[in-house]
Amino acid sequence: MKNTKIEVKDLSLYYGEKQALKNISLEIPRNKVTALIGPSGCGKSTFLRCINRMNDLIPSVKITGEMLVEGIDIYDKNVDVVNIRKKIGMVFQKSNPFPKSIYENVAYGPKINGINNKTELDEIVETSLRQAAIWDELKDRLDDSAMGLSGGQQQRLCIARTLAVSPDIILMDEPASALDPISTSKIEELVHELKEQYTIIIVTHNMQQAARTSDYTAFFYLGELIELGKTNTIFTKPEQKQTEDYITGRFG
Amino acid sequence: MDKIIDKENPHFFSNTTNNADVKGKFFIGITQLAVVLIIAILFIILGIIVFEGREKFSWEFISSFPTDGMTKGGVLPAIIGTFILVVVMSIAAVPFGTITAIYLTEYAKENSKIAAAVRFSVRTLAVVPSIIFGLFGLGFFIQFLGTGLDETFNGGELHWGQPNILWASLTMSLLTLPVIIVSVEEALKTIPRELREASLALGATKWQTIKNIVLPGSISGIMTGTILAVSRGAGEVAPILFTGAAYYLATLPESLSDQFMNLGYHIYIMSTQSSDVEKTMPIQFATTLVLLILTLSLNLVAVIIRSRIRRKSK
Numbered sequence: 036m037k038n039t040k041i042e043v044k045d046l047s048l049y050y051g052e053k054q055a056l057k058n059i060s061l062e063i064p065r066n067k068v069t070a071l072i073g074p075s076g077c078g079k080s081t082f083l084r085c086i087n088r089m090n091d092l093i094p095s096v097k098i099t100g101e102m103l104v105e106g107i108d109i110y111d112k113n114v115d116v117v118n119i120r121k122k123i124g125m126v127f128q129k130s131n132p133f134p135k136s137i138y139e140n141v142a143y144g145p146k147i148n149g150i151n152n153k154t155e156l157d158e159i160v161e162t163s164l165r166q167a168a169i170w171d172e173l174k175d176r177l178d179d180s181a182m183g184l185s186g187g188q189q190q191r192l193c194i195a196r197t198l199a200v201s202p203d204i205i206l207m208d209e210p211a212s213a214l215d216p217i218s219t220s221k222i223e224e225l226v227h228e229l230k231e232q233y234t235i236i237i238v239t240h241n242m243q244q245a246a247r248t249s250d251y252t253a254f255f256y257l258g259e260l261i262e263l264g265k266t267n268t269i270f271t272k273p274e275q276k277q278t279e280d281y282i283t284g285r286f287g
Numbered sequence: 288m289d290k291i292i293d294k295e296n297p298h299f300f301s302n303t304t305n306n307a308d309v310k311g312k313f314f315i316g317i318t319q320l321a322v323v324l325i326i327a328i329l330f331i332i333l334g335i336i337v338f339e340g341r342e343k344f345s346w347e348f349i350s351s352f353p354t355d356g357m358t359k360g361g362v363l364p365a366i367i368g369t370f371i372l373v374v375v376m377s378i379a380a381v382p383f384g385t386i387t388a389i390y391l392t393e394y395a396k397e398n399s400k401i402a403a404a405v406r407f408s409v410r411t412l413a414v415v416p417s418i419i420f421g422l423f424g425l426g427f428f429i430q431f432l433g434t435g436l437d438e439t440f441n442g443g444e445l446h447w448g449q450p451n452i453l454w455a456s457l458t459m460s461l462l463t464l465p466v467i468i469v470s471v472e473e474a475l476k477t478i479p480r481e482l483r484e485a486s487l488a489l490g491a492t493k494w495q496t497i498k499n500i501v502l503p504g505s506i507s508g509i510m511t512g513t514i515l516a517v518s519r520g521a522g523e524v525a526p527i528l529f530t531g532a533a534y535y536l537a538t539l540p541e542s543l544s545d546q547f548m549n550l551g552y553h554i555y556i557m558s559t560q561s562s563d564v565e566k567t568m569p570i571q572f573a574t575t576l577v578l579l580i581l582t583l584s585l586n587l588v589a590v591i592i593r594s595r596i597r598r599k600s601k
Contacts, residue, residue: 089488092484092487094396094397118490120487120489121489121490127488131479131481131482132485133482133486134482143489147489147491147492147495196489
């Protein structure tokens with residue numbers, strides 16, 4: 036793949052003694068949506084959290100192998116984890132807005148990056164909320180607390196908050212698993228629009244969602260990458276028996 | 288218990304013998320007696336203080352100086368002294384305690400030996416008798432620090448090497464430090480991991496996350512800790528006995544190197560050093576009433592704030 040954004044080489048992750056990811060090697064294409072699927076506990080979320088080094092927060096975790104983003108190993112000693120997370124945004128399973136106003140939520144990232152100019156911040160907030168397709172709903176209540184929004188609105192606000200830092204890559208950890216069908220379809224539409232500008236990696240439990248939203252799909256099982264390919268291929272004629280069994284619902 | 292047992296066949300549901308039943312009732316009786324006693328003790332104490340203190344307790348009492356060899360007048364300087372004491376104490380103890388709590392909950396690794404040592408020290412500090420703090424304050428702050436300062440900067444002239452507000456407040460802050468550390472730690476822990484992760488995932492550093500997300504969410508916890516510490520500090524006498532409290536002062540303190548009067552100490556003096564017990568008894572009760580109202584209302588505020596935090600974190 037010429038247009039590789041992320042290249043993973045022989046990545047393993049251990050929780051203490053237990054190995055949770057086993058020698059993962061894969062390439063993730065630029066400006067596409069890649070879905071990570073697999074049964075609970077297969078390591079897909081753990082893998083996702085390796086891409087922005089969120090696993091650093093867990094003391095017992097040990098990681099070997101390479102995670103090359105634009106050719107740079109993000110686990111290299113000289114790389115600053117804070118800069119990585121600015122370039123690689125993350126949307127979490129449970130929407131987690133800060134207990135602040137809608138405006139302050141979106142402005143949080145730019146502010147910690149040293150942007151304090153009010154006009155500039157206003158502009159970032161508006162652009163980000165527009166990109167997250169929630170500007171029209173929220174523009175008149177930017178000073179209201181984000182905690183008063185519905186679950187779906189909160190999640191789109193969290194996406195806007197991530198966009199405000201202008202990342203290259205957006206990681207989404209089951210972003211719609213706690214939402215109703217209408218909110219879910221809004222998030223899926225959003226993912227579709229955002230891939231023009233961003234490389235998106237989305238973990239999902241929902242097979243239809245993977246099929247609908249992604250260009251590529253990776254199937255994880257018991258900490259191993261079983262197969263990665265075009266979503267069409269994975270869902271119609273997968274190469275591996277395990278993938279087929281999982282997709283057809285024979286297990287998992 | 289009695290109701291579910293069949294009258295005809297008392298042993299149908301349980302195999303208790305009559306003897307065990309009597310024993311059971313006896314112990315229930317003892318527990319009930321204990322409960323009644325506790326409540327009675329509290330109400331007797333409060334009742335006596337309110338009853339005996341009510342006569343003297345007035346606006347004039349809390350707003351005027353003692354007069355006629357402290358057999359008349361009010362307790363204004365003792366109230367103000369107590370107030371200054373707890374303010375200076377808080378200025379020293381709250382930041383120090385908060386920083387310690389931040390280290391313990393945010394920075395210390397799970398199996399850190401230093402953190403374990405700090406926790407052990409905090410727990411031990413909390414059970415050290417308060418008179419020990421008083422002696423420590425005398426030895427460390429006054430004789431070591433104060434005298435050291437005088438010898439270095441004042442050519443040996445006595446200024447800091449004697450009891451004053453500063454040393455008394457610092458001594459008191461050592462006593463109340465554990466209260467603050469524990470309260471703030473509790474508050475920091477209520478900030479959910481999801482919020483910390485959200486901040487870190489946006490490229491915030493750990494310190495930015497603590498400053499912008501964790502601390503603002505813990506403000507009420509820090510306030511609770513402060514109020515509890517203040518109410519503790521307002522009521523303790525032993526730590527200030529040798530470090531700054533004065534028997535009687537005709538004027539209010541003007542600087543940190545002045546001595547001060549204090550409500551708790553005033554009660555102690557009134558009950559042990561009085562020249563005329565008949566005359567000072569009502570003053571003593573009224574002073575006690577002032578101190579009680581002060582500490583009880585501070586505790587009440589702390590309880591209210593704390594229950595609000597609990598409700599919010601659920």
